Amino acid sequence: MERQIRYQREADLEWAHQFTKHPGCERLLSCIQCGTCSGTCPLSIYMDLTPRQVIALVREGFREDVLRSQTIWLCASCYACSVECPQKVSITDIMYRLKREAIRSNLYPKRFPIPVLAREFCDMVRQRGRNSEFWVVFRMAMRSNPKILLSMARTGWELWRKGRLSLRRERIQRINELQYIPATSKEVD
Numbered sequence: 001m002e003r004q005i006r007y008q009r010e011a012d013l014e015w016a017h018q019f020t021k022h023p024g025c026e027r028l029l030s031c032i033q034c035g036t037c038s039g040t041c042p043l044s045i046y047m048d049l050t051p052r053q054v055i056a057l058v059r060e061g062f063r064e065d066v067l068r069s070q071t072i073w074l075c076a077s078c079y080a081c082s083v084e085c086p087q088k089v090s091i092t093d094i095m096y097r098l099k100r101e102a103i104r105s106n107l108y109p110k111r112f113p114i115p116v117l118a119r120e121f122c123d124m125v126r127q128r129g130r131n132s133e134f135w136v137v138f139r140m141a142m143r144s145n146p147k148i149l150l151s152m153a154r155t156g157w158e159l160w161r162k163g164r165l166s167l168r169r170e171r172i173q174r175i176n177e178l179q180y181i182p183a184t185s186k187e188v189d
């Protein structure tokens with residue numbers, strides 16, 4: 001991520017305050033910026049912001065910087081950081097919350113495959129009640145980086161040949177009933 005100077009007037013302190021009210025995010029302000037989470041995280045070397053930086057940006061209200069970062073999508077939810085944090089900050093739950101907000105606000109990195117895959121998966125389940133693996137991966141690739149289809153072609157062919165991959169787009173009956181469930185609703189918070 002490109003480093004930029006940020007000014008206090010750009011911060012959204014009300015958002016940061018509200019953030020602490022979400023389940024799992026209550027101890028955000030207890031962070032002492034010790035960096036244990038970043039040192040523990042097996043993926044931090046690949047992240048554009050370390051977990052410690054994510055926590056610092058959230059509590060200072062720099063919403064867009066954190067929602068646009070790749071870090072929240074690289075987090076593998078292993079909970080190692082949360083277990084080691086001396087202040088019992090649930091960094092993993094904070095990452096989950098940020099992912100949901102990035103998708104809902106349309107601020108996720110647009111051609112980064114992980115959030116695109118998450119969005120396509122949710123859209124397909126919401127529309128059809130089932131995940132058709134071939135189509136969700138195909139749509140993810142077309143919206144992020146179509147070239148990755150070439151690297152998957154051989155595996156896809158072998159799976160299809162052995163009957164392990166279907167090209168059918170499945171749909172459950174009475175999809176309208178599923179759409180009443182909050183977890184599949186677009187309005188879910």
Ligand code: SF4
Nearest residue numbers: 031032034035037085
């Ligand atoms: S380990 Fe906990 S206290 Fe230390 S920087 Fe990370 S979140 Fe903050």
Ligand code: SF4
Nearest residue numbers: 041075076078079081
């Ligand atoms: S839960 Fe996410 S941020 Fe925490 S250590 Fe695991 S990968 Fe890193």
